[in-house]
Amino acid sequence: MTLGLTPYLFMDGNAKEAINFYEQALGARVQFVQSFGEMPENPDFPLPExxxxxxxxxxxxxxxxxxMLSDSFPGHSPQVGNQVTICIQSSDKERSHTIFEALQQGGRVQMPLQETFFSPAYGTVTDKFGVTFHIFTEDAQP
Known part of the structure; x- marks a missing residue:
């Protein structure tokens, strides 16, 4: 039996922008995207234009x-908060720096990327969508 855990982000009408941003910042590859308009219609729940x-x-x-991510319905905005954060783990310090720099564009740094006792490069950044990322670089063992 396999068990997995996948972060799921709810956006407020800017999911397409977030997808493009994560493609650039994180090298994300889009596997699937569907709009509400592409879904089968339900007469009991009409879709607002x-x-x-x-x-x-x-x-x-x-x-x-x-x-995974999706937009909310208009008028049902998700609450922005820190209940969910995402940790990106890397074994490459340079890649960690590249990711951190990309995510901070339009966002804000919570903790600068720096050497710590547990990582050669660790930092926390909240991107322009309000999503907080921990960048954790694994310490290469000799």
Whole structure:
């Protein structure tokens, strides 16, 4: 039996922008994207015109990991907070720096990327969408 855990981000109408951003910043590969307008219609739950172009579900592959995201319905904005953060692990210090620099564009640094007692390069950054990432570089053992 296999058990997995996948972060799922709810965006407020900017999921397409986030997908493009994560493609650039993290090298994400889009596996699937569907808009609310592409879903089968349900007469019991009519789709507002403003929701048709929003992303109903997307799956991105980042390295060996999955990231899912979707937009909320107009008027049902998700709450921005720190209940969920994402830790990106790397064995390459240079790659960690590249990712950290990309994610901080339009965002804010919580803890600068730096050497710590547990990592040669660790830092925390909240991107321009309000998603907080921990960048953790594995310490190469001799």
């Amino acid at each position: 403003a929701a048709k172009d929003r992303v109903s579900h997307a799956l991105l592959k980042i390295g060996e990991s999955d990231l």
